[in-house]
Amino acid sequence: MPRNRSILLLSLGHACVDVYQGAVASLVPFFVAERAYSYAAVSGIVLAASLLSSVAQPVFGLLTDRRAMPWLLPVGTLLGGVGIALSGLSGSYALTLAFVAVSGVGVAAYHPESARVARLASGGSHSAMGWFSLGGNLGFATAPLLVTAVVATGGLRLSPLLVVPALAGSVLCLPVLRALDRTVRGGPGTAMAAGADDKGAFVRMSLAVVCRSVVFVGLSTFLALYVQRRPGGSEAAGTAALFVLYLGGAVGSVLGGRLADRWGRVAVARWSYLVSGPAVAGVVFVPGPAMFVFVALTSAGLYVPFSLQVTLGQDYLPTRVGTAGGITLGLTVSIGGLASPLIGRLADATSLRTALMPLILMPALSWLLFRTLPEPTPPNFAAQDTGAPDTGAAGMGPVTALEHPRRETSEPDRSRSADRPPELR
Structure with a gap:
């Protein structure tokens, strides 16, 4: 197919x-x-x-x-x-x-x-x-x-x-x-030929994903209400802002993959988070319709790294790709979501604008964490002759591409390294 x-x-x-x-x-x-x-x-x-x-x-x-x-x-x-x-x-x-x-x-x-x-x-x-x-x-x-x-x-x-x-x-x-x-x-x-796990890099990346989740879940929860209560705001404006936040995510997911194919996942995620910080500040402080531009920039900046972080996690833990996917897609998101009640309590005690201000710092923390991350060598998606059938554990016949990757360290493809940007070599 x-x-x-x-x-x-x-x-x-x-x-x-x-x-x-x-x-x-x-x-x-x-x-x-x-x-x-x-x-x-x-x-x-x-x-x-x-x-x-x-x-x-x-x-x-x-x-x-x-x-x-x-x-x-x-x-x-x-x-x-x-x-x-x-x-x-x-x-x-x-x-x-x-x-x-x-x-x-x-x-x-x-x-x-x-x-x-x-x-x-x-x-x-x-x-x-x-x-x-x-x-x-x-x-x-x-x-x-x-x-x-x-x-x-x-x-x-x-x-x-x-x-x-x-x-x-x-x-x-x-x-x-x-x-x-x-x-x-x-x-x-x-x-896939899998190499050794880099648990330290995986933990740092997971912390960056948590920071990203705090921002996105916080805005998803309170953005419509915040826009509605601003001067000149309305229920329609709040709904429109939330729609822009989700729509930008659709664009960012596809854009992130295309950019990463050219410049590498770590570099693209790092720059995305660097842009997201000022964008969130614009959402919180910029008055009038211009705020919608910053909502779109925030959404794109937070979603560009989304799929990249999934594959990065798999490459940092190549012998545990299921665990990596479960953590990056599940656990880190739920931990980030636990911040929403804290934002709500702070808003009750002060104001919603004051409660949203700490979100401006979260992309900066993600950016700092990504500065410490290497670009992992991607798995070798190579043709493999399976030879005689070997019954797999999943009961689907031979051990195939649907089964686990081979647990062996693969040398980087030296012939392609010269064509990559320096931080990908």
Whole structure:
């Protein structure tokens, strides 16, 4: 299967899964209206989905490092959809919490393995990984539209219709999994030669991702309210600002991959964070419509490094790519999200502008951390003759590109190093 088609299918499947990350918060108004849940109760539902999903992702990463599980892509997608679909059928708070938790586990199961499969299908292309990340961003952004279109017309009793994206996503990934498996069964196939882990660099990069998450989650939570309460602001202006924040993310994900193919991931991420600091300051301090320009710059600056950090984490921990994906996609995001209540408390004690001011420093911290990071040697996506079949642990036949990368240190490709920028050599 051509690489572009594989990435397109995986990106669409990613969108179908991440719809359920945004669906929980979108269901909150309907839970309050139909079931009279308190704010504390609905906060518990959102926490059950987001925190469980984020914390469980590294666990699934550890499991997939021990044994390849490509079947988690369709199964995780279905669990994510079934949990949300059933959450509207019972008025029991305990059952609602349980169904939402099932959805969170499904989302958590999907991401580490899908990041590894997408990396294999992309052949190491940063641009292709950017498109894969774009799918998730679009899925998250369209969740409110989907939930409102379904539930607002007939109430929570129509929530089973929300399973449709999960059915579509589980089917979309199957041709990619079959193609990758069939490629190696038929002869030479794509495999990754893994080197030694650089745990120090991975930890520093993860701290940078946490700082990035603090900024993005903080703005996602309070931006609309902040714009609405500014002089001349309105509810429409607040909604528009939030839309620009999400739309810039769609552009940034693709742009980051293209820039990294030319200048390297670490350099691109470093410059992105350097731009993000002044952009966040513009969001906080610049009055009038010009503020929307800074919202767009902030969004692009925060999203350009997003997919790059996933592949950087995989290359810093080449023998534990599942763990790397689980941490960069899950745990660091949830830790960053824990700052939102602190921002809210500071806003209650002072003002929302004062509470948002510390966010200006977060991109600077990410920039400083990225200054200490080396550009890792990417895995060698080389043709490999598998020879006689060797049954893999995943039960999918020979140990193929879908199975684990070979645990051997690969020498950098000296023939290509002269064509790279100095910091990539």
